[in-house]
Amino acid sequence: MTEEETMLADMARGYLDGAMPVSKLREMRDAGSTHNAATWKEMADMGWAGVLVPESAGGSGMGFAAANVIAHEMGKTLAVSPFLSSAVIAATALRQVSDARAQSALAKIASGEATYALAVDEGIKFNPESAQMDARGDGNGFRLNGKKQFVVDGVMADRLLVLARTSDGLTLFDIPADRAGIDREKSNMIDARDVARITFEDVEATGEDVLGAVDSAMDVLRPALQAGQAALAAEMAGLSAGAFAMTVEYLKERKQFGVEIGKFQALQHRAAHLWCEIEVTSSAILNAGRMLDENPENAELAVSLAKARATETAILAVQEGLQMHGGIGMTDAFDMGFYMKRARVSAEWLGDYSYHAEKVANMRGF
Amino acid sequence: MTLNPIDEFRAELRAWLNENCPEEMRDGLMSEEGICWGGKDWVFTSEAQKIWLGRCASKGYTVPTWPVEYGGAGLSREQEKVFGEEMALVNARSPLESFGIWMLGPALLHFGSHEQKLQYLPPVARGEVRWCQGYSEPGAGSDLANVQTHGADQGDHWLVNGQKIWTSYADKADWIFALVRTDRDAPKHKGISFLLMNMDDAGVETRPIKMISGISPFCETFFTDVKVPKEQIVGTENRGWDVAKYLLTHEREMISGGGAGLSGGGRALGAVINDTMDEMGATLRADAMRCEVDTLAIGLTLERYKDQSEAGQGAGDASAMLKYMGTELNKQRHELMMTAGGSDALEWDGPLGNRAGDWLRTKANSIEGGTSEVMLSIVSRRVLGLPG
Ligand SMILES: Cc1cc2nc3c(=O)[nH]c(=O)nc-3n(C[C@H](O)[C@H](O)[C@H](O)COP(=O)(O)OP(=O)(O)OC[C@H]3O[C@@H](n4cnc5c(N)ncnc54)[C@H](O)[C@@H]3O)c2cc1C
Ligand SMILES: Cc1cc2nc3c(=O)[nH]c(=O)nc-3n(C[C@H](O)[C@H](O)[C@H](O)COP(=O)(O)OP(=O)(O)OC[C@H]3O[C@@H](n4cnc5c(N)ncnc54)[C@H](O)[C@@H]3O)c2cc1C
Numbered sequence: 048m049t050e051e052e053t054m055l056a057d058m059a060r061g062y063l064d065g066a067m068p069v070s071k072l073r074e075m076r077d078a079g080s081t082h083n084a085a086t087w088k089e090m091a092d093m094g095w096a097g098v099l100v101p102e103s104a105g106g107s108g109m110g111f112a113a114a115n116v117i118a119h120e121m122g123k124t125l126a127v128s129p130f131l132s133s134a135v136i137a138a139t140a141l142r143q144v145s146d147a148r149a150q151s152a153l154a155k156i157a158s159g160e161a162t163y164a165l166a167v168d169e170g171i172k173f174n175p176e177s178a179q180m181d182a183r184g185d186g187n188g189f190r191l192n193g194k195k196q197f198v199v200d201g202v203m204a205d206r207l208l209v210l211a212r213t214s215d216g217l218t219l220f221d222i223p224a225d226r227a228g229i230d231r232e233k234s235n236m237i238d239a240r241d242v243a244r245i246t247f248e249d250v251e252a253t254g255e256d257v258l259g260a261v262d263s264a265m266d267v268l269r270p271a272l273q274a275g276q277a278a279l280a281a282e283m284a285g286l287s288a289g290a291f292a293m294t295v296e297y298l299k300e301r302k303q304f305g306v307e308i309g310k311f312q313a314l315q316h317r318a319a320h321l322w323c324e325i326e327v328t329s330s331a332i333l334n335a336g337r338m339l340d341e342n343p344e345n346a347e348l349a350v351s352l353a354k355a356r357a358t359e360t361a362i363l364a365v366q367e368g369l370q371m372h373g374g375i376g377m378t379d380a381f382d383m384g385f386y387m388k389r390a391r392v393s394a395e396w397l398g399d400y401s402y403h404a405e406k407v408a409n410m411r412g413f
Numbered sequence: 414m415t416l417n418p419i420d421e422f423r424a425e426l427r428a429w430l431n432e433n434c435p436e437e438m439r440d441g442l443m444s445e446e447g448i449c450w451g452g453k454d455w456v457f458t459s460e461a462q463k464i465w466l467g468r469c470a471s472k473g474y475t476v477p478t479w480p481v482e483y484g485g486a487g488l489s490r491e492q493e494k495v496f497g498e499e500m501a502l503v504n505a506r507s508p509l510e511s512f513g514i515w516m517l518g519p520a521l522l523h524f525g526s527h528e529q530k531l532q533y534l535p536p537v538a539r540g541e542v543r544w545c546q547g548y549s550e551p552g553a554g555s556d557l558a559n560v561q562t563h564g565a566d567q568g569d570h571w572l573v574n575g576q577k578i579w580t581s582y583a584d585k586a587d588w589i590f591a592l593v594r595t596d597r598d599a600p601k602h603k604g605i606s607f608l609l610m611n612m613d614d615a616g617v618e619t620r621p622i623k624m625i626s627g628i629s630p631f632c633e634t635f636f637t638d639v640k641v642p643k644e645q646i647v648g649t650e651n652r653g654w655d656v657a658k659y660l661l662t663h664e665r666e667m668i669s670g671g672g673a674g675l676s677g678g679g680r681a682l683g684a685v686i687n688d689t690m691d692e693m694g695a696t697l698r699a700d701a702m703r704c705e706v707d708t709l710a711i712g713l714t715l716e717r718y719k720d721q722s723e724a725g726q727g728a729g730d731a732s733a734m735l736k737y738m739g740t741e742l743n744k745q746r747h748e749l750m751m752t753a754g755g756s757d758a759l760e761w762d763g764p765l766g767n768r769a770g771d772w773l774r775t776k777a778n779s780i781e782g783g784t785s786e787v788m789l790s791i792v793s794r795r796v797l798g799l800p801g
Contacts (some may be wrong), residue, residue: 295797313791316559317797319792323734327707330714348709356710401699407709408702412683 048333053118055109058122062093067126069382074241075127079317081233081241082203087128087157095130095159099138099274104150106138106157110333111274112336115281119332122285123292125389127240129162132200137163140208140271142221144259148253152221153205164204164224165275166195166245167268173398175210175217175268176402180247182218187384190215191220191250199396201243208258208271209247210365211410216262227251238388244365270343277335277399280350283393286334287325287364290386294318294368301373314371327377328353328360348410355403361390423495427502433468435461443503448510452543453587467742469508470539476514479522483530484538490585490720510583512571513537513544515667516703519727520607520660523646535607546664547577547591547610548657549633555787557592558601558654562636564608571595571608573639578782583619583632586612589773592746593641596651607653609645610636627761664782665732669739670715682708682746687752693753701749711738730795737788740778748771761764 048056065085075081090096114135121130138156141149146355149190155161155190167175174352180193201207224231228250235241259267260397295318298309308314335353338346365387369376376383394400416424435512438461440447449455449462457463469475472486477496479485488496497639500507538543545546553559561577573593578799583589587608596604610617618640621629648656660676688694718728728735750758757764758772779785793799 081699192669223470295799307800310801313795315797316786316789317795318797319789322738322792322797323738324623326731326734327710327714330717332709333717334713352706352709357707404702406707407706408683408698411705412707413686413698413705 048116048271055113055116056120057063058093059095059117060123061396062089063120063124063126066129067121068124069385071125072125072385073382076239081239082129082200083127088161090128090130091157091159096134097135097138097153097158099142100153100157101142104157105154108412111277112183112333113338114274114278115336118278118282119285119288122282122287125286125289125385129200129203129241130173131165131278131282132204133161133163134274135194135205136165137208139274140258141221143256143267143270148255149258159205162200162204163206164200164206164273165199165311166198166201166207166209168197169193169195171400175272176208176265178212178217180209180211181253182213182220185212185251188251188253189218189256191247191252193247195245195247196394198231198243198245200241201245202231202241207245208268209266210268213262215365216328217264217268218261219257219258219264219267221251222256222370223260235394236306236386238392240389240392242392254311256376267321271390272397273343273346276348276354276403277332277346278355279340279393280328280335281332283357283361283390284325284328286386286390286393287328287361289366289388291318291321291325292337292385293386294371295322297372298401308371317367317371321364324360324363328356348407351398351403351406351410354398355400355407358394358400358403362394365390414496415692416759419491419495421733423499424493426496426499429472430499430503430505433465435465437461437463438508439504441506447506448583449506449508449540450511450543450585450586451509451540452511453541454585455543456652457542465506466508467539469594473511473538475540476534476538476567479518479534479538483522483534484536486528493719500785509540509545510535510548511540511543512586513542515601516546516660516664517544517745518684519663520590520656521647523659524607524656528649541587542588543582545580545583545612545634547581547583547588549582550576551578555656555784558605560592560594560605562591562593563597564595564606564641567596567640567644571606571641573608573610573641575608575636577634577636579622579631580619580634581613581631581781583634589617590647591636592653592657595653599651602654604651605657606650607647607656608641609647610641611637614641614792616640624774626770628770659727661783662727664727664734665736665788666715666718666728666779668782669732669735669737671709682749682753685750689753689755691777692755697749701753704742706751707738707742711735711742715739730791733783733788733791734796736782737785738777739793740775741785743778744775764789 094107095117097106097111102108125241133156136170138153141153168179182189182191207224209220210217228248230246231243234244236242242360296316299307301308331353335349336347369383375381424501449466456460473481475482476485477488478493481487497736518534521533521642523772548557550560552561564571564573591608591609591610591613593603594604595606616637618635621632682701682705699708718731722728750768754768757767794801
């Protein structure tokens with residue numbers, strides 16, 4: 048990491064330890080809440096919501112590597128916020144469009160005034176190209192009919208980016224989440240996060256609501272997905288590091304057979320192996336951030352590599368973490384379970400291991 | 414238009430390579446037979462190999478990051494990257510590989526006196542002197558600090574007696590750097606000296622050992638009353654362990670590079686898999702995909718650590734991580750190459766050449782330079798701070 052990135056990470060850590068420790072997530076879960084507007088406003092004031100919004104549109108314009116740094120710190124303590132959905136995915140999509148409407152939407156993201164959710168999945172697996180939601184032309188406009196699921200931040204979001212099929216391809220719509228005909232149902236997620244199943248019934252949209260060009264959703268969506276996948280990978284690496292830190296601490300403190308369990312080589316080697324995996328994954332994530340900043344047209348391999356590695360590493364980190372905690376790891380009163388559940392949800396979001404490994408293999412000539 | 418310095422360097426280098434790299438040396442070969450090891454008894458496998466070594470050595474390109482006065486080209490990390498890219502672009506063979514480059518050089522640059530550097534490094538850079546590594550002994554493998562080879566103080570020299578084992582290419586090397594106990598009363602890490610010995614000296618004897626892959630690259634090495642002048646110590650008497658450990662971090666980084674397939678050689682797994690796509694099952698393809706993901710990520714990690722470390726300083730304790738991950742991956746990759754090769758891969762010098770020999774050779778990767786278990790223990794103690 049560069050010096051600037053290290054400073055950003057330290058600053059983020061300082062803030063998150065106070066505002067969003069894991070205990071906050073626990074409180075929110077127990078209270079049945081999934082969004083904390085006050086902390087999101089604070090994050091916006093620190094420039095995080097506008098991390099990818101150009102300074103000309105009121106953002107901090109720090110870039111993709113910086114977004115990854117923030118996401119990584121958020122992951123360490125499982126901070127809940129619409130950072131990925133709004134500040135990374137939606138902002139990147141809007142950046143692909145240069146009209147005045149997009150500029151003002153970006154400004155609203157940066158200030159924290161507007162939040163977004165991405166509605167792509169229709170089945171159990173991420174596969175945007177196969178979206179079937181109907182958005183047939185209706186006079187001058189469109190009518191959206193169909194169902195979306197696993198819409199992260201879909202309950203709290205003010206606006207939705209909806210992928211739907213038009214006459215000659217896929218089109219991305221940017222519409223208010225409370226438009227007539229939209230029905231949002233909260234999914235009861237294992238990780239207590241804001242996720243929705245959304246039904247669209249004759250939802251009217253106009254040409255104004257189209258982000259980018261009709262039938263060309265991927266021009267706008269592809270960069271947005273890549274940014275989201277990279278930041279999610281960074282968040283998962285942070286999650287891995289968080290679970291790992293808890294585990295190493297526990298190995299140094301828990302005694303059995305009259306000694307710290309960290310003295311047992313069987314556990315030392317498992318912990319050391321996990322550290323190695325986390326290190327290797329960090330490299331893939333740093334690389335993805337740099338590629339998105341410096342060479343976005345060719346970032347696809349780097350991004351899929353990062354998400355694939357981050358997925359495997361996070362799943363390993365929580366499993367090893369839980370195992371090395373023994374019985375206490377299984378208790379709800381202990382935090383490891385939160386890490387395990389978030390890892391599983393994040394593994395699935397925006398493409399699982401095999402989705403991304405397949406992409407890597409294809410790009411590498413398999 | 415004026416180019417910035419790094420682009421200018423690239424342009425000059427590209428022109429130089431185009432003009433100077435012989436056609437026969439543009440096959441990117443890194444198999445055991447293709448390597449130029451140098452040394453006073455080296456028999457060049459072709460005229461082109463000789464020319465290529467000579468040309469590279471004259472520019473300092475056999476050891477691009479070493480200082481110019483010691484035979485290198487004094488390249489910065491940024492230039493070194495460009496050098497690697499441009500060499501890869503013409504698919505150039507490495508002009509010279511040796512234990513002198515990988516191991517002794519970094520240790521001497523760090524611990525040696527100016528005179529020692531001037532004496533020993535340029536001949537390494539020119540490929541004139543070949544070194545081997547005398548660390549392991551029958552009773553000192555993972556427990557390396559247990560070496561028993563003894564150096565008796567005779568005033569102006571040590572009289573060395575003892576045995577080393579697994580000494581790679583000891584029968585072909587001109588010199589050996591060896592760990593020798595010079596104080597039997599001190600605690601085991603504090604009585605070892607790092608000595609340089611001439612393999613032609615009276616009392617040095619080597620006996621090759623055959624490996625499972627069919628070749629005999631390593632030896633038993635015996636020392637009987639070998640006189641080693643006092644000037645031939647690197648660092649301080651009885652503090653050789655510091656030199657030994659520092660050298661190992663470089664050795665480990667080098668071995669891990671082979672694991673990530675970065676040092677060229679062999680075909681990309683993808684290409685091998687594609688050749689046999691029709692005959693192979695989905696499971697093998699999936700395993701190969703996983704291997705490819707890890708290969709790319711470990712390659713990036715090696716680069717990241719090179720970027721992070723001061724020029725030539727190496728990755729320190731993290732070299733244990735690089736070695737462990739890189740070598741375990743390399744073994745896995747060669748298992749997949751064997752499976753992809755099917756029954757063709759099962760013959761010595763069969764339709765797939767030396768694939769079986771290469772596969773067997775990789776089994777040593779997680780042993781030589783410190784075993785995987787030892788690497789994990791290093792990470793556990795030094796990086797994670799778990800109790801010893
Ligand atoms: C769902 C559930 C139901 C249970 N039901 C019962 C029950 O009905 N009755 C009952 O009596 N108990 C029950 N237990 C307790 C269970 O038997 C203990 O959790 C288990 O024996 C581990 O002990 P521990 O939790 O103290 O972990 P620890 O012993 O503290 O172990 C922590 C970690 O250290 C490792 N470790 C410990 N010692 C060594 C060593 N020498 N070498 C290498 N690694 C070591 C362990 O493998 C583990 O990974 C239950 C536990 C669970 C999770
Ligand atoms: C191809 C090849 C080339 C080599 N070249 C050289 C060379 O040029 N010069 C040189 O000096 N040496 C060389 N070596 C030797 C190499 O460094 C040693 O083989 C290595 O350090 C392991 O030592 P050992 O063989 O004595 O195994 P041992 O130390 O006896 O180990 C046996 C097994 O026990 C495990 N083990 C040992 N201690 C522990 C522990 N504390 N905790 C957990 N597990 C443990 C090891 O991991 C291993 O699996 C070479 C080896 C090979 C295979």
